[in-house]
Amino acid sequence: MRLTRYFLPVLKETPSEAQIVSHRLMLRAGMIKQASAGIYSWLPLGYKVLKRIEQIVHEEQIRAGHIPMLMPTLQSADLWRESGRYDDYGQEMLRITDRHGRDMLYGPTNEELITDIFRAHVSSYKDLPLTLYHIQWKFRDEIRPRFGVMRGREFLMKDGYNFDLDKDAALHAYNRHLVSYLRSYERMGLQAIPMRADGGPIGGDYTHEFLVLAETGESEVFYDSAITDLKFGDRAVDYDSVPECQAVLEEFTSRYARTDETHDAAAFAAQVPEARRRTARGIEVGQIFYFGTKYSEAMGATVVGPDGQRTPVHMGSHGIGVSRLLGAIIEASHDERGIIWPEGVTPFHCGIVNLKQGDAAADAACEGLYKALTAKGLEPLYDDRAERAGAKFATMDLIGLPWRITVGPRGLEKGVVELTSRRSGESEEISPEAAVDRIAQIYAGR
Ligand code: ATP
Ligand code: MG
Secondary structure (H helix, E strand, O other): OOHHEEEEEEOOOOOOOOOOHHHHHHHHHHOEEEEEEEEEEEEEEHHHHHHHHHHHHHHHHHHOEEOOOOOOOOOEHHHHHHHOOOHHHHHHEEEEEOOOEEEEEOOOOHHHHHHHHHHHOOOEEOOOOOEEEEEEEEEEEOOOEHHHEEEEEEEEEEEEEEOOOOOOHHHHHHHHHHHHHHHHHHHOOOOOOEOOOOOOOHOOOOEEEEEEEEOOOOEEEEEEHHHHOOOOOOOOOOOOOOOHHHHHHHHOOOEEEEOOOOOHHHHHHHOOOOHHHHEEEEOOOEEEEEEHHHHHHHHHEEEEOOOEEEOOOEEEEEEEEEEHHHHHHHHOOOOOOOOOOOOOOOOOOOOEOOOOOHHHHHHHHHHHHHHHHHHHHOEEEEEOOOOHHHHHHHHHHHHHHEEEEEOOHHHOOOOOEEEEEOOOOOEEEOOOOHHHHHHHHOOOOO
């Protein structure tokens, strides 16, 4: 993409309504624009990162054997009356009446809708296990939307639902989700720690929330600092293997890590040596639940088991806060000049800065780099504006592309361009060809 043809409405001023750094930077980098309280338009740069995050989530869910689909945002109130949640959900649910006077709602979550699909089409244990998921907009009429996309009213969520014959099979699905979530967050450059949580209105005894440690997080968390040394890495886990998935769950959840809802000061003191006890704040970027037969019993989602008897299926639901993740990643990865995107989610793979637009050699070298990078399947953002170098650097630093290639007449006389890492700030002078190869190498396999 050439910047002169793109739509990147960066702001010079720091918007006064934004209280936390991720919100400020998303506004300043021209990623989002508030449409009304807690509701945002995704401008091209923000939309690109949102899509990258979605893509990682899809890839990792599909890898785990979960099946993508799409359910609507508007739902009929009748299904929610069946489960009993129409009245329970309270004011966070946006209720709508259509022209025929039918009660509808903008879905805050999808347990009812998916259970209705399941009961209409599945009746035998032979069709299990089954895990369906979608990535769809949700609406929760949050009393205090704030922090930009972190606590919106309209937000994008991946929500998945498993259907299993019994509790053991459903717990394997739970473990599979835990593994796939660990992988997903790490690919986004994030450490998200599974912490024991509270069932809340969805209900359930088995539930973990995934928290990214950040001062601006809304949750208070208590954990054993040894947990932060755990890395999922690129290990290959067989998602069909019960012991392998169970082993990952044990490795990542055996140490003390809880949110304030489940925190137990006595257990914390007894289980964790004082030097490793941490109290901090965290951003919830996902949650997994096993809730047994709560919805399947209420809504008659049963299968005929191997014994010929009908039994309600065991279910769980599993969510990732896709749009909130943008905020969480920025909270975890920025400096005073702007965002620093991890390679896994960056909107463009690298920036090209032309120090002297209009100089024949510099223009030609930039065009050459642009073509060579594009030919390798990479997406560069070429700053081809007739601006001062300082302004171009400031824009690149603000929008946070992890790599920048700087091209100027003086370097070109020596046959070199400058390759700079946004994270370390380190630069090196190399030939344009070597710069292209290096960038291609960095992104190989991503
Ligand atoms: P919270 O406690 O933050 O209100 P929740 O526990 O009600 O969230 P879940 O039902 O577990 O949320 O939804 C799954 C994920 O969706 C959450 O882990 C979070 O990342 C994201 N999410 C929930 N509410 C919002 C919101 N208002 N804005 C943006 N993302 C949200
Ligand atoms: Mg939650």
